[in-house]
Amino acid sequence: xxxxxxxxxxxxxxxxxxxxxxFLTSRGIFALNLLGSPGSGKTSLLEQTMRKVRGDLRxxxxxxxxxxxxxxxxxxxxxxxxxxxxxxxxxHLDANMVKGALKQLDLTGLDxxxxxxxxxxxxxxxxNIGEDLKATVLSITEGEDKPLKYPLIFKQxxxxxxxxxxxxxxxxxxxxxxxxxxxxxxxxxxxxxxxCRTGAGLEEWVAWLKARVREKKQNRxxxxxxxxx
Amino acid sequence: xxxxxxxxxxxxxxxxxxxxxxFLTSRGIFALNLLGSPGSGKTSLLEQTMRKVRGDLRxxxxxxxxxxxxxxxxxxxxxxxxxxxxxxxxxHLDANMVKGALKQLDLTGLDxxxxxxxxxxxxxxxxNIGEDLKATVLSITEGEDKPLKYPLIFKQxxxxxxxxxxxxxxxxxxxxxxxxxxxxxxxxxxxxxxxCRTGAGLEEWVAWLKARVREKKQNRxxxxxxxxx
Numbered sequence: 001x002x003x004x005x006x007x008x009x010x011x012x013x014x015x016x017x018x019x020x021x022x023f024l025t026s027r028g029i030f031a032l033n034l035l036g037s038p039g040s041g042k043t044s045l046l047e048q049t050m051r052k053v054r055g056d057l058r059x060x061x062x063x064x065x066x067x068x069x070x071x072x073x074x075x076x077x078x079x080x081x082x083x084x085x086x087x088x089x090x091x092h093l094d095a096n097m098v099k100g101a102l103k104q105l106d107l108t109g110l111d112x113x114x115x116x117x118x119x120x121x122x123x124x125x126x127x128n129i130g131e132d133l134k135a136t137v138l139s140i141t142e143g144e145d146k147p148l149k150y151p152l153i154f155k156q157x158x159x160x161x162x163x164x165x166x167x168x169x170x171x172x173x174x175x176x177x178x179x180x181x182x183x184x185x186x187x188x189x190x191x192x193x194x195x196c197r198t199g200a201g202l203e204e205w206v207a208w209l210k211a212r213v214r215e216k217k218q219n220r221x222x223x224x225x226x227x228x229x
Numbered sequence: 230x231x232x233x234x235x236x237x238x239x240x241x242x243x244x245x246x247x248x249x250x251x252f253l254t255s256r257g258i259f260a261l262n263l264l265g266s267p268g269s270g271k272t273s274l275l276e277q278t279m280r281k282v283r284g285d286l287r288x289x290x291x292x293x294x295x296x297x298x299x300x301x302x303x304x305x306x307x308x309x310x311x312x313x314x315x316x317x318x319x320x321h322l323d324a325n326m327v328k329g330a331l332k333q334l335d336l337t338g339l340d341x342x343x344x345x346x347x348x349x350x351x352x353x354x355x356x357n358i359g360e361d362l363k364a365t366v367l368s369i370t371e372g373e374d375k376p377l378k379y380p381l382i383f384k385q386x387x388x389x390x391x392x393x394x395x396x397x398x399x400x401x402x403x404x405x406x407x408x409x410x411x412x413x414x415x416x417x418x419x420x421x422x423x424x425c426r427t428g429a430g431l432e433e434w435v436a437w438l439k440a441r442v443r444e445k446k447q448n449r450x451x452x453x454x455x456x457x458x
Contacts, residue, residue: 039371066351067379091351139268149267152295152318
């Protein structure tokens, strides 16, 4: 019976997620679900991204946290449309929360939406929230054993962003090992090493993002542009 | 209906947790539920702890992970009794998993059991697993905003271990802020700053642990020593 209830919840979530994705696709908006441990650097990455893409890409951000609007406050400084979702203790975003947040955003002319999920390597991987792709931020200070210990999130991610590379000289981090483990779990995943602190690697991340936005716009052709949520 | 099912699961969990705690109390064994983000340094702390307490304290370890026995393998090197629980994707330990693990351990003469939970700042805080106290490992590389963003786990922790202090000079970490925030959420929580890499702060942590073990032995008097799981 417990399993039955969980199945129903997931089915309902997947239905709403598909609805969100169709809605964003009809507008040619690329949606990224940004995942990672607490403190891996997801919001810092967004801050750096907004500095880099200003003028090139129009983006909006949905911030997921248990409590506080700390992350949305950091994003709002960049004059970017942002909605904070507080899960009130919940360990992940779900599609229904995102649907509510999208209704609060003016989507006119947007190129992409980045949805920063709750800091958690486990539960968010189980819920689609309408994204086109998932990307996971993993900081090197978390140790190189994380891909094998939390494989689902890496299996589902099109991109792994290995952050805090500036701290590499002060750790025993085995970079080759983590590359090998990620490739073993998900041979298709791209891997970008970066440091939000020094800016190293950000060009590659932004180039990846722009390529996905371009693809999404190309796919828009022929879609119904009048759909609504 | 969903809420009803969740309530039933939690009630059942709490009943088993209470049973475990009574069982360990009857043997004078102190049980610590060790929590923290992925990569905060929980297993490194255990490794350092075993080096420090060898000969003084007899401990056993229960390791919780989604997959792999990597952490248990690290512990087993110290000739300490260890059981690995694989949750198979589950985001936290529950009391029933711990009950099963305890049956595999020889508890004769033990002073304490440390139960290293799944790396996650959210879900494990909601499930008692028979512990006397919870302690949370928070690494400074996670940023100083974590206590306010994940308050439940800090509210429930008797001790916060602020790890990776050796990296402090290479970050912008606001130590005073995190102290203030933890004190605001949980004025009773002790805070120990440490580095598993350099060993700084380990004495204070071990002293805290020994004091709790002493208290537990004192509380044992008058308890039924024949209880079983």
